[in-house]
Amino acid sequence: MPELKLGLGGLKYSNLFELDSLTKLDDLFLERLQAQNNELHSKLLAYRASELPVPDPDTSELLISCAKLLEDFIAELFQIQDAVDSLAGEAKGQRPVMAFKKLFVQRRARRRLMKKEELENFAKLDAWLDKQIDADLAKTDRELATALWSQGLLADADDNADNIEMLTRWCIRAMTTDEGMTAVANWVAFRLPSGVDHQNLVPVASLKDESGRMKLASGKQHFRDGFGLTDLRMSSREVAAEIDYCIYCHDHDGDFCSRGFPVKKGEPEQGLKTNPLGVLMTGCPLEEKISEMHRLKRDGDGLGALAMIMVDNPMCPATGHRICNDCMKACIYQKQEPVNIPEIETRVLTDVLRLPWGVEIYDLLTRWNPLRQNQWLPKPYNGLKALVAGMGPAGFTLSHHLTLEGFAVVGIDGLKIEPLPEKLINQPIHDYSELEDALDERVISGFGGVAEYGITNRWDKNFLKLIYVSLMRRQHFQVFGGVRFGGTLTLESAWELGFDHVAIAVGAGLPQPLPMPGSMAPGMRMAADFLMSLQLTGAARTDSLANLQVRLPAVVIGGGLTGVDAATEVRAYYLIQIEKTLSRYETLVAEKDENAVRANMGTAELEVLDEHLAHGRQLREERQRAEATGEQPRLQKLIQEWGGVSIAYRRPMQQSPAYTRNHEEVIKAMEEGV
Template sequence: MLNLVGFEYKELFTDEGIARLDQEFLDSLNKADSSLAEALHDYRAQGLLPASKAQSEFLLRLAPHVEQFITRLFALEKEVAELQAQTRSHDVVMEFKKHFVLRRARRYRGEFPETFADLDQWLDSQIRQRAWPDTDREWAISRLGEDWLKDENTHAEEIQRLTQWCALILQDPQAALAVTGWSSFRLPQRVDHEALVPLKKLDQVPGTPFVAPDGTLRRRDSFHLTDLRMDPRSVQSEVHYCLYCHDHDGDFCSRGFPEKKGVPELGLKVDPLGVTLTGCPLEEKISEMQILKRDGLNLAALAMAMVDNPMVPATGHRICNDCMKACVYQKQDPVNIPQVETRILTDVLNLPWGIELYDLLTRWNPLRAVQFAAQPYNGRKVLVAGMGPAGFTMAQHLLQEGCAVVGIDGLKIEPLPEAWLSAPIRDWSTLQEDLDERILLGFGGVAEYGITVRWDKNFLKLIYLTLARRPGFQIFGGVRLGGTITLEDAWSLGFDHVCIATGAGLPRVVPMGESLARGMRQASDFLMALQLTGAGKKSSLANLQVRLPAVVIGGGLTAVDTATEVQAYYIRQVEKVLERYEQMSQRGGEEKMRAGLSAEDTEILEEFLAHGRAVRQERKRAQESGESPNFVPLIQSWGGVTLAYRKGMRQSPAYTRNHEELIKAMEEGLYYAEGLDPLRAELDTYGHIAHMVFRQMREAEGRWLSSDQELRLPARAVFIAAGTVPNTIYEREYPGTLLLDGDHFQTHVAHGKSALQAVQVAEHCKAPEAGPFTSYTDEQAHRVSFIGDTHPVFHGSVVKAIASAKASYPQVMHGLNALAPVTQHKLPDFQENLRDLLTMRVLRVDRSNPAVTEMWIKAPLAARNFRPGQFFRL
């Protein structure tokens, strides 16, 4: 049971409770350090100011006090101390790396009078003389070095021999095998922007595609989380690799890499791939976070990250890397900041009541100059359409400002268990599910449906929970802006503002012959259907028929995700077909099973059964050998999955934006074919796609030009991933409501109480004025904002979508404050009315007529706005 010191749990979800908590913190801080308490008062009074060295120093002084206060509040002194000790236990390895590997061994040019084996045995004998645990040899050798360095004169011989041992590891690949996986010997490598993804040519396959080099393939099986992230020591190695640049205004990872330091008017640097080095779109205090993590202040480090990114579970490892691209290390490997950020979060979550620690920091965080405490309800009500990263972040910011927020999403959103909403949760494991069997909640937009199992989607559940617990928040699935509810409905219902966060809309169409043939599919549709239908689960009856060989056309991350998931799904698909075929044949006989099948169906069935048996045989072989099954040779023998891009990989969006994802994908055994421009599909006698025909492009002086050569690739499934356009369907449904600028809403800024001014699309997400409003305004000065993938400045990534909410909410609040004063504050009545209007209920089902099933459904607002020809989603 959670026993908070001096507070009841439910108090922390009330305005009064948060205010009292903040005052108690201020009082405790004043007792501990009155000058710091006075500085905090000034910090809050000044409001949001640009980052500076003085601000960083102040926050680094304040952060430990925040950790101590929260630790006392939750009575976690023992557990937090143990976590700090575990974190600091790696310091000895970091010192060994600095003093022996980097300073001595890397510069060693002397003789080697002893073999590596002799030196290795000598080190073992030295370790045996100590009473140290024998489970961590890296730590033990590091400790030896630390002890010897304390008296260099006495231990000069030992230091020399240890230096030679390290030098041999750096110079001899065979010796390096003895320290595989050791953080102390993982050294930064030189960055070659022209060869960020290791590849080799495969001449024996049509199109001579690229594949991953020998020895780099991973054995993926099904839809479990594919990346378990760095271990704690490796993360500490990254933390110690950081230069902590904030103290000389060099933290480009956060602020962006300037063309010339101290001359902001020159703009930001562009890297050799043409990427503007904006740094973290949220401007997280990265350097400060890393210092706190270095010192084992994990809770303080999380609070520091959440100053600018309260939705930190939705960023980090395998989500964003803008910070890494702008790291001060430009010619060698950057600091892996996303790994550090996610480790900080998970370390806190794994504490007892870790969920509650994170949840509290979303509502109260003294490190913030603004929104440090949730404000009382101010009478303003905002409708946020779309519950993806942009939408749920906007909801968080507006809730902190005291607004009531209603989130809607066109797709179904499952409710959370009532027990989670009303009572504290002790263990993070309570929310965690294996992604292979995870129940889709529908919350999270692109993070839920567009991102695959490279990222732990249990983090979405955490964000959903923190919002759902807020008294001022409501969420409704199956409600679409422009369908169930219009802008005019919103105003009549009492909303003061509408925020459009509906993401990207239609996929871009690739003009080619037979584009509607069977076997052709949009990549985003496949990813979404795979998760919505549950087809990838063993227990699901849903089927998305996919055949091999498969070709994915496109060069972005959607194409990459699609290719990896097609491979994983194909194995699951043929296994399920074989298992069900055998079960049904036992019950009814094979002859009866096949009686209604066409010639094409029979051919596909035989194909799937043969492949299913091959998969079963590989599982048996792997089990007998005590290893993981290796399905890559099977998939490639059946034609494999090819990523086909019209230019070179180095020009592809996936390569320029996040080449690490390409590396991980290629490790799963994909083919990558460059310079292929799709022309047409060729069909078999059944009208199903059999081949894809491409125009071969040729590279000349950095440009890809058309040739008169064509390439014909076998393809039984083709997935189109040519990008998407922003969701502007509201304007198409209600013409004249919102002005368009190309394929997106026209960007506007607000001046005065009601005036809106159109502005040019900003150059990048760090521009001072992005234009968050559409052209909409009415006599009451209502405004409509648009953020995330609908916005031309913030489209393209989860972290930029989250940043769009952070950048836009102050202007939304300014617009709300310019409206007429609020006359009534009865939020419960407003929320109850919305529940009645937006919740769909089946009242009764009539099956009295055997030919017809009649359903009576209560869905007031949907019924009011229903138009003939529309679909109604129940």
């Protein structure tokens, strides 16, 4: 296990949790800043002294400049300069691809797509290109090899005019022929933004039956088998392309992704616009400095970019990709696809977490961040005690801010919360992988509330453990599970225990049955109740004995995001359920006797059992067939044969909450076969 040796001020790891030492660290940073740029130092102190936020281009440039110096400072503190330089090199290494996309694909090739030209076929042009680019690099990264060669051409455009024309022709053929599009299908350089039609954000086609159901028009499918992480997020190059697509609006007060899209710029009294779906374009609820973060990441300052995010969003592991998209709704691009800001934000975080001591860097920035106008340092304990009921996103975020303001905080949750291993709390963590578990094998910790049991495995729940560790390391924070506010602990008993403040962050609480006949009949289940039971009981694990029964066909009634999540999880869970049923049934029959196993079951139970056994055998045969042929098992085909999973909504899909708030989740669900 590597030992953490800090490289500044004679500080030790334990000092990073002491206010006096953090104050010393802040002083060291300010001294470094003053020595390198006295004007910047003076401006930062003036920024801290100002009581009112100053969201203007000058402030943005101040924080960007300070973030670059902060990156070097933290790299020296943790003695990871080489790793930070490597991360910067990775970001800068994508620039040739972005330049090739802009200068050849967009400016030259795309402008000629409508012209009627007699061009060579793609195969001939592709063979020509192979002879020009670096052969060794092309074996592993043909896109980068092409981009690097194109840069050399433009360095002397007059002498290379013929090759520039040939490369432009190759790009045209790559965009207009089936052979070409197949060859560059995975190239970021050829992914161009398409227009936005708010009434057709989810292109669908009717099924060839009388059900009235719809499927994705594209026919695209996402293979899902089990409860591992279903979305591995963008690659570093794809994220670099999204950053390059941003136009860095902070330099002209146009960063509506952060502040909200105004009816008229410069006249805030007129309020914010609504988009054609009636959604108010508020931008990021935290007013995260998005454009500034993009600039830093583009320039290779990944650690500085994370510090910029954490000025306004210290709990960023619980936001980002597949969680929130208010920033995208208010992006300056309204008539074409917006910048995928959540993907960028999550990539900035994970890139830092993958550094040596990345967990400790994130943890330090939650307590000390010199870019903040307020709370750049925690305040000393003020003698006041606060009870926070509910440990979901609202509860743990409030707990974070209260501890920074000097309160002692006790968090409670009505559901169980598993304790963390002591070593994660008391010892530095060198590799983020020490916190990671496979999502289909992890023990449900309970910390995180709805983020733990209400969100599917589209989102990496290991991020919750990162926040959990950060809070549990604080001297004046404790958390207790299995304590229901209003039951186990009442408001009156909280005062009797000596709490000065009580914050209620319990969200919607437990699922409530619908006040309608038959809502509790066999086969009926509330979507939120199903998701909670699935996650908290561990029913999806193959070694679980949890009793959670579903049958197909299944219909989810309602067009909200919870309904969409329930639909995807019913599909995934049904396969695990029938495999477990078949395996355990065969084990019992082998040990006893089939008649004995079935003797105590009623007619309805036997009907369900035989249905599950038949489906389980079909699934086993399909897996054996796929293994023998080296193919993926055709799971979607089987599920459709058994009736499938559908979502029913009383209005057009375009009016459903899921569509208006986050249509991407509807697309993802339909890719899985809903």
